[in-house]
Amino acid sequence: MRPVLLVNPNLMKPPVTPVGLDHIGQHLRDSGLAVELLDLALAPAPEAAIDATLRRREWLLVAVSVRNVDDSFAASRDFCLARTKALIARIRAATDAPVVLGGVGFSIFPHAALAFCEADYAIRGEGEEPLRRLAHGLARRAPVDGVPGLLARRNGRIACDNPPLRHNLPAMPAWRRDVVDNPRYLAEGGQVGFETKRGCPRACTYCADPVAKGSRLVARTPAQVADELESLLRRGVDVFHTCDAEFNVPRDHALAVCTELARRGLGRRIRWYAYAVPDGFDDELAAAMAHAGCAGVDFTADHTDARMLATLGRSHSADDLRRAAAACHRLAIPFMFDLLLGGPGETRDTLRACIEALKEMNPSRVGTSLGVRLYPGTPLAQWLGRGDDEEGLLRPTYYIEPALGPDVHDYVRGLIAGDERFLFPSGGEGAANCNYNDNSTLSAAIRNGARGAFWDILRRMTG
Numbered sequence: 001m002r003p004v005l006l007v008n009p010n011l012m013k014p015p016v017t018p019v020g021l022d023h024i025g026q027h028l029r030d031s032g033l034a035v036e037l038l039d040l041a042l043a044p045a046p047e048a049a050i051d052a053t054l055r056r057r058e059w060l061l062v063a064v065s066v067r068n069v070d071d072s073f074a075a076s077r078d079f080c081l082a083r084t085k086a087l088i089a090r091i092r093a094a095t096d097a098p099v100v101l102g103g104v105g106f107s108i109f110p111h112a113a114l115a116f117c118e119a120d121y122a123i124r125g126e127g128e129e130p131l132r133r134l135a136h137g138l139a140r141r142a143p144v145d146g147v148p149g150l151l152a153r154r155n156g157r158i159a160c161d162n163p164p165l166r167h168n169l170p171a172m173p174a175w176r177r178d179v180v181d182n183p184r185y186l187a188e189g190g191q192v193g194f195e196t197k198r199g200c201p202r203a204c205t206y207c208a209d210p211v212a213k214g215s216r217l218v219a220r221t222p223a224q225v226a227d228e229l230e231s232l233l234r235r236g237v238d239v240f241h242t243c244d245a246e247f248n249v250p251r252d253h254a255l256a257v258c259t260e261l262a263r264r265g266l267g268r269r270i271r272w273y274a275y276a277v278p279d280g281f282d283d284e285l286a287a288a289m290a291h292a293g294c295a296g297v298d299f300t301a302d303h304t305d306a307r308m309l310a311t312l313g314r315s316h317s318a319d320d321l322r323r324a325a326a327a328c329h330r331l332a333i334p335f336m337f338d339l340l341l342g343g344p345g346e347t348r349d350t351l352r353a354c355i356e357a358l359k360e361m362n363p364s365r366v367g368t369s370l371g372v373r374l375y376p377g378t379p380l381a382q383w384l385g386r387g388d389d390e391e392g393l394l395r396p397t398y399y400i401e402p403a404l405g406p407d408v409h410d411y412v413r414g415l416i417a418g419d420e421r422f423l424f425p426s427g428g429e430g431a432a433n434c435n436y437n438d439n440s441t442l443s444a445a446i447r448n449g450a451r452g453a454f455w456d457i458l459r460r461m462t463g
Contacts, residue, residue: 025179125164
């Protein structure tokens with residue numbers, strides 16, 4: 001049987017671990033398929049690597065993972081999918097094997113992205129079992145239109161559009177993480193990703209995670225998480241970042257994972273970072289995370305104003321942010337608050353009050369985004385009449401409250417007033433540049449031995 005080729009086309013620097021391809025590659029191998037990975041993120045000459053790999057042998061299929069459609073950064077609006085499309089065209093020129101798209105970025109825009117990239121098939125949502133079924137079906141020349149999550153493009157139109165599959169994660173085998181070169185990702189990317197769960201049930205009006213990953217949480221067992229981290233640690237990988245939408249949703253699962261990591265003594269041997277919500281983040285959870293090796297937390301704070309938080313669909317308050325900050329300060333855990341400014345109803349008064357409140361809470365860093373990326377299928381896009389506009393929203397499209405005026409970026413910069421805790425687009429390089437896409441300052445720090453979440457590396461660069 002011809003082998004399957006997995007392709008990571010993500011050329012962002014520093015490189016980000018393609019965790020999904022690691023899982024999928026193992027799942028395919030365990031089913032008897034031969035699998036190779038072409039990781040263009042680590043290739044010095046991606047086009048030459050495509051030519052050499054594709055022409056070396058015949059392939060059953062070529063699966064291309066799309067993690068990023070764009071860089072999710074309003075100041076640059078880098079449409080990464082255009083580069084991915086060019087790479088796919090090069091793949092198609094070198095092989096007759098069908099090209100299959102997938103990945104979390106793709107799954108936000110499945111129809112528009114498939115049409116734009118002109119691939120043969122795509123899998124929306126989780127990919128392990130669907131890609132296995134597709135590969136075995138193609139190998140047997142059997143019908144494949146029943147594969148969960150499958151989209152098929154025939155004669156220029158989408159002829160098959162199946163709902164995605166949700167895996168029973170606790171029943172899945174241990175993830176060995178031996179398809180991707182994770183030690184190299186640690187060396188060149190400063191951290192390696194891992195999952196404790198999939199999906200997000202929260203009601204944030206702007207967020208595409210429920211669209212791409214599902215609105216129902218499916219959690220792995222704490223033992224599965226610990227086994228995976230121990231496996232990576234045996235290969236020298238000791239700095240990690242969660243890939244969960246939010247590590248502490250639900251809170252009891254986060255505590256159970258921390259308890260298991262601490263029980264195995266991993267808290268003394270690894271460092272890891274997490275995304276988290278401020279709701280319910282207290283001394284107990286902070287202490288459990290610190291004891292389990294947590295080295296930093298990135299909170300999706302978004303705002304402090306109650307009306308703006310309601311508009312964004314958030315369930316926390318400014319007092320929750322203060323309690324989370326106090327817990328991190330007491331446990332000496334570095335933490336970042338990510339702000340999402342400029343949404344519908346924002347005023348200069350709410351901007352000023354938010355930034356002043358954050359300064360008082362004294363976070364280690366504040367990621368300051370001005371402008372809300374619009375994603376199809378989200379409540380915010382629906383309110384703005386763009387909810388079903390996959391094609392129109394495929395390229396980076398942002399909402400900034402018009403009443404803020406054309407000079408709002410300068411206004412926010414003036415409110416920050418040079419406070420080094422605030423990461424805000426400046427148009428230049430340096431430790432205040434919060435765009436992690438092709439960030440040469442960050443890449444240089446990692447080459448020189450820095451490890452950790454990108455925001456924390458930048459923090460340590462300025463003391």
